[in-house]
Amino acid sequence: MEKKPETHLQETDFSKWFLQAIQQGDLFAYGPVRGTIIFKPDGYELWEHYQEAFNKKLRAEGIRNAYFPMLIPESYFLKEKDHVEGFAPELPWVTEAAGEELEEKLALRPTSETVIGGAMSEWINSYRDLPMELNQWANVFRWEKRTLPFLRTSEFLWQEGHTAHASEEEARERTMRMLNIYADLCENLLAMPVYAGQKTPSERFAGAVDTYSIEAMMKDTKAVQAGTSHYMGTNFADAFDIKYLNSDNQHTLAYTTSWGTSTRLLGALIMTHGDEQGLVFPPKIAPTQVVLIPAGNMKKNPDVLDKLKDIKRDLQDADLRVRLDDSNNSAGYKFNDAEVHGVPLRIEFGPRDMENNQVMIKMRDLDDKEALPLDGLVDAVKERLDKMQTRLLETAKEFRQAHEHYDIDTLEDLQAHIEKCEANGERPGWILAGWDGTDESEAAIKEATGFTSRNIPFNPPMEKTVDLYSGKPAKHTVWFARAY
């Protein structure tokens, strides 16, 4: 008999727990090239549900999808100095094709500001062409040293929006609206609370004037930057000559923005809700929302299976994603299988339930089972799923709240806090701290503790007045945390 693999606990080894959870849950496999992953059907379907929800938001905003070429000539990158400096260390390059060396090497896009900037400069002529607002769904490439499935991969999937505007005000408004849309989807689709805020200059996107982010706390209390929105000012317009004739017939630089979310959201989703039994999916995004499991011997009770098929059809007709597990495995095996796959609601049904005109249900995030009458089952199931969606967000908010620290005012306090947590096997959490606005202060905190500035939240739980490192008056209140 094969040796049962060791079980990794979330509590004691979060990294190994994560890999175990996504493997047992069939979300991914490693690809043949370093840092690449295969999105298996459940993993990809999570992304499809996110796409559907985001596309709906885009339509409401009047922003359309397009698709731009993946290969970007080296000369395009050289046009915006900060941009090329930021991305050059991570680029893979095509240098030969069809048996010949290329005259100019071609980057695999890490992001598309350059190629879209080039196109916009041709498409925009007059103020009547503005705003121009486009989004694309694409694969992108960043050759990073440390990789982790979903969170940081050599190739990943994302959406990137790019807009050009006639005024700074309008461009800034678009930057903020998209950040708010990201926050809304995180909270209401992924049940993942986030803090929206501004990045410090050292964490700014290469080429941006201002970068904004949403930051989420994982169950190991590390932070994930779950989405970013950038106000570019006229930096890219200047580099790519995105000019328009204004109403006074003058050539004027446009103001541009870009904003993106990626498949790292899926990693964050898992690290937000997963538990010691494995994956836990919020109902709205779960690939399978309800699993039906027959109790007792199916061959002796064909009626039970027939009735389960009826229930399955009823639930599907109500637009629920349902799976009937009629395999020959034991009920215990099936329960476990549904759990590791993160299915929100499990229905058990056997001969005795049939007699009693009921089913037993078990929510993935609750301990107790509940009996539900067959009569009105669809509505009851929907209600339970809605409640779970809300509950997961509340639970995540409570977890976050419990790991936020507002009373750490010096670097020494932070170091002592970290030491105490390590000694007690506790997570260090996030700290809200004052910041004097200098790179020096951020660098010193990072060097000493591994905590980096996450963002300057728009709505901090409180205002901090003194820089954690320098003791000087704080210019901003900042979230600091270890991060993925």
Add this chain to the structure above:
Amino acid sequence: MEKKPETHLQETDFSKWFLQAIQQGDLFAYGPVRGTIIFKPDGYELWEHYQEAFNKKLRAEGIRNAYFPMLIPESYFLKEKDHVEGFAPELPWVTEAAGEELEEKLALRPTSETVIGGAMSEWINSYRDLPMELNQWANVFRWEKRTLPFLRTSEFLWQEGHTAHASEEEARERTMRMLNIYADLCENLLAMPVYAGQKTPSERFAGAVDTYSIEAMMKDTKAVQAGTSHYMGTNFADAFDIKYLNSDNQHTLAYTTSWGTSTRLLGALIMTHGDEQGLVFPPKIAPTQVVLIPAGNMKKNPDVLDKLKDIKRDLQDADLRVRLDDSNNSAGYKFNDAEVHGVPLRIEFGPRDMENNQVMIKMRDLDDKEALPLDGLVDAVKERLDKMQTRLLETAKEFRQAHEHYDIDTLEDLQAHIEKCEANGERPGWILAGWDGTDESEAAIKEATGFTSRNIPFNPPMEKTVDLYSGKPAKHTVWFARAY
């Protein structure tokens, strides 16, 4: 005043007409790298509608989407001899990344049999794991010498399905089912008639046992291979070690299939329905299905615009894709704009129409206008769109029928036919001819006329008995045509 650009006629210069139609219709722009294109919003939306329709078919078949890495190590390609020979001449290669030369160069996928074959070999252990059936939506790369927007581009978008089965019979059934689904979507979504059939060995996919295709006739009577489905036998299972334990506990090679359709479908769509006024889209796939155009002076008649907004909302509520052109351009300009964008149905509405409680409609493919009462307008519009969908397919079938030739029995006859067509400014069409099964015969016909074998149709209009070139008894009846 700017010189008006020359208008290219479909009748006299089909290639230039095509480029003009897709440019005026805002479907695409050239990318910065040779042979690449930008899918502008209308162009990309066509693809999104196709994706939606195909995903629905996949769900009904129980086939799920996944996503595999784009970069494929050279060693993977070397595993299947025919496959590497077929694709090597067209591959772009990544040879450096993050400032360092790679130890093994990485191909940009031209198709994913190799990487998916490698994954399946790990995932498939027992007969219980079969069939394994996956699809992916992805960008692929083929560095071809002659490129043409949508039809043949260095990077294109497609779906590729890959399945593994326990029996040849089941694998062959999957191959055929997918071909039929492609034919169904071409006819019922794109209103584009196709002939389904088998490719001759010289036109087979690199590594396949049998390749099947659907072939469509463009308005210049050239053929487009609109989709392919391949039965691989055990070729890839052997190369990638895709084996399973059968019910007798023996290691057994799986039978695999693959099948794909790409954004070249969009090129075929345009070349099937476009006319001298530009694009013509079948309603089901049109990015905008109905355009509303106010007649008369909008400022003098604000009621007209208000009423148009009501009509727009009513049509949108009925799930139609509607645009109201309330720009300051003239009505004539707006009519032309709607035409070049291929909008199926145009509604004109002015003060007199308001008095008469009616609108005027104009179908993109018909000459006459029609008055429709405001009462019951939504249903009437839907009915006109449905009829147009059917009509476009019928029109395309009639066009195809008119350009099929069954009575050309020798190469000399074919050459004479082509000469006559060229002298009269007519299109040479397709010919149905007997084929003795030899590469020699196909090669001689291609050399002499540029006609290539399209496929051996399952349901030829008639059976041919003599090879066109050799005069020997025919083994198959084959469509020959010039092709994209």
